[in-house]
Amino acid sequence: MTEKRYVYADNAATTRVLPQILEAMTPYYLEEFGNASSGLYSYGQRARAALEDARARCAKMLGCDAEELYFTSGGTESDNWAILGALRAKKDKKHVISSSIEHPAVRNTLLRLEKEEGYEITWLPVYEEGIVRVEDLEAALRDDTALVCVMYANNEIGTIQPIRELAAIAHAKKVPFFCDAVQAVGHVDLDLHELGVDLLSLSGHKLHTPKGIGALYIKKGMWIKNLIEGGGQEKRKRSGTENVAGAVALATALEYMCGEEGKRERERILALRETLIDGLLEIPHVRLNGDRTRRLPGNVNVSCRFIEGEGLIMWLDLMGVAASTGSACSTASLDPSHVLLAIGLPHEIAHGSLRLTLDVDNTEEDVEFILDAVKKTLERLRAMSPLCQE
Amino acid sequence: MYSEKVMDHFQNPRNVGTIADANGVGEVGNAKCGDIMKIFLKIEDDVIVDVKFQTFGCGAAIATSSMATELIKGKPISEALTLTNKAVVEALDGLPPVKLHCSVLAEEAVKSAIADYYTKIGREIDFDLGCGGCCDHCDHH
Ligand SMILES: Cc1ncc(COP(=O)(O)O)c(C=O)c1O
Numbered sequence: 280m281t282e283k284r285y286v287y288a289d290n291a292a293t294t295r296v297l298p299q300i301l302e303a304m305t306p307y308y309l310e311e312f313g314n315a316s317s318g319l320y321s322y323g324q325r326a327r328a329a330l331e332d333a334r335a336r337c338a339k340m341l342g343c344d345a346e347e348l349y350f351t352s353g354g355t356e357s358d359n360w361a362i363l364g365a366l367r368a369k370k371d372k373k374h375v376i377s378s379s380i381e382h383p384a385v386r387n388t389l390l391r392l393e394k395e396e397g398y399e400i401t402w403l404p405v406y407e408e409g410i411v412r413v414e415d416l417e418a419a420l421r422d423d424t425a426l427v428c429v430m431y432a433n434n435e436i437g438t439i440q441p442i443r444e445l446a447a448i449a450h451a452k453k454v455p456f457f458c459d460a461v462q463a464v465g466h467v468d469l470d471l472h473e474l475g476v477d478l479l480s481l482s483g484h485k486l487h488t489p490k491g492i493g494a495l496y497i498k499k500g501m502w503i504k505n506l507i508e509g510g511g512q513e514k515r516k517r518s519g520t521e522n523v524a525g526a527v528a529l530a531t532a533l534e535y536m537c538g539e540e541g542k543r544e545r546e547r548i549l550a551l552r553e554t555l556i557d558g559l560l561e562i563p564h565v566r567l568n569g570d571r572t573r574r575l576p577g578n579v580n581v582s583c584r585f586i587e588g589e590g591l592i593m594w595l596d597l598m599g600v601a602a603s604t605g606s607a608c609s610t611a612s613l614d615p616s617h618v619l620l621a622i623g624l625p626h627e628i629a630h631g632s633l634r635l636t637l638d639v640d641n642t643e644e645d646v647e648f649i650l651d652a653v654k655k656t657l658e659r660l661r662a663m664s665p666l667c668q669e
Numbered sequence: 670m671y672s673e674k675v676m677d678h679f680q681n682p683r684n685v686g687t688i689a690d691a692n693g694v695g696e697v698g699n700a701k702c703g704d705i706m707k708i709f710l711k712i713e714d715d716v717i718v719d720v721k722f723q724t725f726g727c728g729a730a731i732a733t734s735s736m737a738t739e740l741i742k743g744k745p746i747s748e749a750l751t752l753t754n755k756a757v758v759e760a761l762d763g764l765p766p767v768k769l770h771c772s773v774l775a776e777e778a779v780k781s782a783i784a785d786y787y788t789k790i791g792r793e794i795d796f797d798l799g800c801g802g803c804c805d806h807c808d809h810h
Contacts, residue, residue: 587703589727593679606703606727615703627700663685663731665707665723666700 290638307524342470357480364503372425409438431463436569437578465536492525695781
C-alpha cells in the first residue's frame, strides 16, 4: 500500500517552518548564541549585530524604519502591549472602538478592560460580508475615544478590512489606530508608511518561522507604556533577553513572503482558493462565509448545513485533511464563534462551519483531494443527521 | 482527547438510521446548541427488538448515541429505563468534562423514545424525562 496522503490545510492556525528559514536561524543557536545585550565581548556584539540587521531587514520589507519595530514573543503579546500600552498612556479617555470580529488576543483584552477598568467598548458591525464600514467608525468616534483597533484580515473568514481609510478617519479626530495584522503580514501587500496606522502587530509563525517570535510596530511619535518590565532590552520598551534566532527567522520569512517569489505564490494560492471555493459551493447546502474577493488569498470558510463542525474536522482528519471549524464543540464554550455570529449566521449554521487555509506548500492535487474528502465526509455525516431529510 | 472506544463509535457508529415502523421515537437537544439526538425504537412485548439513531452533533454526541443504542438493544424496557449517562460514559472509557452533556442527552433520548411508546399504548409515564434539551441547555451544562 502507498503511504497515506495527508494534506495540511490549516495554515491560518500555524505554518510549517520553511527549510531556508530554519537554515538562516540555526547558526544563532549553534554558534552565535551570545546574549545580544552582553556588549562587552565579541559574542554579544555579533549577536547584537545580527539582531539589528534582522530588524533593518524586517523594516525594509514592511516599509517602516528599523527604530519603529520592537520584537516580541508573538501576536498575542504584541496585541496586549499595543492596547494596554496605548490606553495606559492616556488614562483620561475611556472609550475604545473595535470590530466585532477581532481575534481573542484583542477581544478578550478589551473585554477585561471593560469589566475591570471601566472602559466602554464600541464593537463595530461587519455585516454579511464580514467587513467594517468607514461610516460606522465615523459615527462611533467620540471626544473620549482613546484608541481604535481593527484587524487587517480576519483569522476565521479571511476578510480584509479597509485599514487605510479607517485609520484616516480616526486620525481626523486625532485618535490613534492599532491594527492586528497577524493574518495579513506576508500574505497581502502592506506598506506601513502608506497604511498610516500608529501601531501594528505581527507574528512569525503565520509566515513560516517557528512559534515565539513576533513584533510590534510603533510609529515614530507614538508613545505607549511598557507591558513587560525587566532588564530594559529593546530600547527599554520590551524587556527580556532578545530572541536573535527568532528575529533572523522573521527577517528571512518576510523577505521570502513579501519578495518576488512570495508574491508569485500568492497569485498561485489565490487560484487554488478559487477552485476550492467553486468546488465546495457545488455541494448542496454549502455557503461561503465572508466576502469572496476582499479576503486573504488562502482563506476558505464555508458553512455546511445539517452537520456539526467538530465531527466534520475529526472525519476530515481520518480522511487525511487538517482543517478547522468555528463550531462551539471545538472549544470549551457551547457558543459558536463570535465571528460567524457577527456576520449574521444563525447558531445552527455557524455550528457547521469549515475553515480551510491554503499556503505555499499546497498544490492543485491537494485541492482535489480536499474536495473529495469534504464531499465524502459530508455525505457520511448528513446520512446520520436528523436535520437532513434527503 | 477522546478514548479509543469513543473514536471507534465515532468512526463506526452502530445502529445508525431510522425505523419505518418504529413504535417509540424520541428527539432531544436543539440545533442552536449544536446537538440533536433522535432515537427510534421497535418494541415487542416490552422488549426493544430494534433500535436506530440519528445524531446532529460533535464526535462525542455521535459516540454516545451509538453506545446508548448498543446498551439497550434487545433489552426489556424496564432495563433500558435504568440506563444512566454515567453508564454510557463508562462504557466509552470516559469523556472529556466539556462533553459530559452529550451523555446526558443520550440518556434522555432513550427515555424520551420510551415515553413516546408509553403514550402510544396509553400507559402512564412513571419516570423522569430529564430536561430533554427543552431547557436552556447551552448555558445549563
Ligand atoms: C488575527 C490574530 N491575532 C493574533 C493572533 C495570536 O498570535 P500568536 O499565536 O502569535 O500569539 C492570531 C493567531 O491565531 C491571529 O490570527
